[in-house]
Amino acid sequence: MSDRKLVISREQIRARVGELASRISADYTGKDLVMVGILNGAFIFLADLVRSVTIPVQIDFIRVASYGSRDMPSGTISLTKDIELDIRDKHVLLVEDIIDTGSTLAWLTEKLKDKKAASLRICTLIDKKERRQSDVEVDYIGFSLENGFLVGYGLDYAEQYRYLPEIYTLLP
Numbered sequence: 001m002s003d004r005k006l007v008i009s010r011e012q013i014r015a016r017v018g019e020l021a022s023r024i025s026a027d028y029t030g031k032d033l034v035m036v037g038i039l040n041g042a043f044i045f046l047a048d049l050v051r052s053v054t055i056p057v058q059i060d061f062i063r064v065a066s067y068g069s070r071d072m073p074s075g076t077i078s079l080t081k082d083i084e085l086d087i088r089d090k091h092v093l094l095v096e097d098i099i100d101t102g103s104t105l106a107w108l109t110e111k112l113k114d115k116k117a118a119s120l121r122i123c124t125l126i127d128k129k130e131r132r133q134s135d136v137e138v139d140y141i142g143f144s145l146e147n148g149f150l151v152g153y154g155l156d157y158a159e160q161y162r163y164l165p166e167i168y169t170l171l172p
Contacts, residue, residue, distance in 0.1 A: 001083065002013045003025070003171055004152075004161075004169065004171060006167075007145070007167050008167040009166050009170050010082045010097070013048060013142075013153060018052050020049060020052075021053075022051055022052075024123070025054040026058075028091060029055055032089070033090070033092075033093060034057070034059070034085055034090050034093070035060075036060050036061065036062055036087075037044030037095045038061075038064060038096045038108070039057070039063040040063070040154070040156070040159075040162070041098065042097040042125070043093050043097050043154060045095060045142075045153065045154055046095045046161070060084055060085045062079070062081060062094075063080045063081035064079055064108055070077065077103065077104055077108075086144075086151075087115050088115060088116045088117065089116065089118050092112065093121050093140075094109070094121070094123065096124040097124070097137060098124065098127075098128070098155060099122075099124045099127050099136065100128050100132075101131050101134060102132050102134035104137040109122075109136070121139040121140070122138045122139055122140070124138055124141055125154075126143045127142075127145070128150075130145075148170075150170075151168050153165065154168050155167065157170060
């Protein structure tokens with residue numbers, strides 16, 4: 001394991017997911033909530049979050065391509081899998097693994113506005129503002145980190161490391 005360094009332990013993740021789930025449950029009590037996970041990275045975070053909320057929730061997924069196999073954004077964003085649920089008049093919580101430049105989420109929220117949801121908010125496991133290029137309002141933040149390329153708990157590098165139960169930074 002000399003190629004990576006632990007940044008966030010599984011215990012820290014579990015505790016923070018529980019805190020976020022409590023806030024989400026309180027904020028959306030009595031509302032039709034659809035949690036939309038952004039594939040592939042957010043699937044583990046979304047699963048843990050859904051198991052921790054105490055309110056009824058519908059789940060869907062959306063997939064947006066922007067990274068490929070590099071550690072830098074490609075500059076091109078495309079929708080490769082749209083949501084299947086009708087979100088008109090429902091409250092939508094986009095669940096993302098990590099927000100870096102913000103470009104993908106800015107693009108995606110514009111696309112989803114056409115679907116006439118009652119509200120659209122964002123929950124991310126990790127918020128990294130060091131390379132932020134687009135102004136996106138994040139409503140629920142698991143961890144704010146400044147630097148390092150992160151892997152584990154759904155985060156990948158060239159589709160590797162998603163399986164790790166903790167979050168690591170890759171060492172040079």
